[in-house]
Amino acid sequence: MVTTTDSLTVFADKIRYFTLKELGHLGFGHYGGSLSIVETLAVLYGKHLNKQVDDPTNPNRDYFILSKGHGGPALYATLFLKGFFPEEVLYSLNQNGTTLPSHPDRNLTPGVEMTTGSLGQGISVATGIAFSNQLDERDNYTYCIVGDGELNEGQCWEAFQFAGHHRLNRLIVFIDDNKKQLDGPTKDIIDPLDLVEKMAAFGFSASRVDGSSIRTIDEAIQQAKQVTDKPIAIVLDTTKGQGVPYLEQKADNHHVRPNDEDKQALKEAIALLEQRIKEGEEA
Template identity: 45%
Template sequence: MRQQNSVEEIIRHAQQIRRNTIISLHSAGSGHPGGALSMVEIIAVLYFYEMNISPDKPEEMNRDRFVLSKGHAAPAYYAALAERGYFEKSALTTLRKMGSMLQGHPDMKKVPGVDMSTGSLGQGISAACGMAHYAKKTGKDYRVYCIIGDGEMQEGQVWEAFMSAGHFKLDNLVVFLDNNNLQIDGRVDEVMSIYPVKEKLQAFGWHVEETDGHNVKGLIETLDRVRQVRDQPAFIIGKTTKGKGVSFMENQAGWHGAAINDEQFEQAMKELGEACV
């Protein structure tokens, strides 16, 4: 069911998700901090306000679905699932370890609450479109949510999915762009520009909104609006900061994928404050 927590409660959950993301990445000694931290508020709003889900029934047919197309940001996804009660938070320290269910990319066969295995960029959005299309064809009323990265939008398969969703008028599909404008090789607008995003998606038949991807209240208001949209899939451009919440990671392409040493871990945890949920 939809929890619809207050703005203040969601902010607290987001802070704990961010802390646990750092804890799991430090424990793993590898992973992708930058893009995981940039999407925290988006995923917190989805799991603690928007989505119709139940951790007690992770495979309920009428549940809403979520696809993390930028699968390398899995640490924040796992932290959100644990925060929502899909599994014990103690599992987060097993990230990327032998025998752990928490691999470097999400695996729907191993992790409770994961609706689609993702990893190769560009493929998750296609899976999300397929889920939404199936729901429309069979009269199901669940909604499908997806987060993609801006570097990922350089993939051709993404644009095929956009064209398909617009053609089939998938108004049960909501896609978030984690628009931090950094990818592993540098700035997205310099490596291969995807801009202007809004106009391109509108040309593909999408309803497009833009908002601050770290503003919980704004994200909630945007999602409330797109629920009223009919005959168009919804695309929400969330303006975000790569590495958000940790000063030495913010807006640094080098933290796309890098290990966190002990000294950096201590500084990050100090900046993120005490556990609050």
């Protein structure tokens, strides 16, 4: 585990770097929603998530579920960096015979707890896991990332209502509020209104944080672990394509099939990240 903000920042840079590399090798994919969760994955897997490569099914482990399964490339980059599989596997993303399908599959990918992609189902399972651990009086945490567009699914709110009713204080839900979904701005499709107020109304201890800030995310998780009587919702104020300015400004950045201009910009972003990683490791 790494514990300092600087080391977690380098870890986030590596996740972003390898996410771009694997998607670039494939030639297309879910860039926007993968990049917006990089900092959260870095803080979780770099510091807070109690899960070991050599004992991945330990009943006392922490659980992580990526309910917004289209963010899979970022999760795969993270799992590779944590040693769940070698680098060459990373570049088999979404290829025939791969163990890294477009959306995470628990039967194929080491380290994946739940097959996701059908939006709404991941948070439902995460809630069930947290409830099961509560019944067994275990102290482990269940973490789950849901997308802001995913919250169009009524199933999410059924899960939230259940979690609030049972006071699942070891369930920590991150809402990736990157403000876009497949068909456009989230507010234009179904306005989410104030997500902190909504989650609080469902019985959560809720807050909004800067989802691009390692320090802020870390502090929010530490504060969440002090809550004893409610589940926790951390609304991440993020940007689709986060950390790559060219992609942040691209309107259709949910799923990208790069043209020549895109490829050049992504090549430059990869080179810049490579330099940042080198400088961060030497500091």
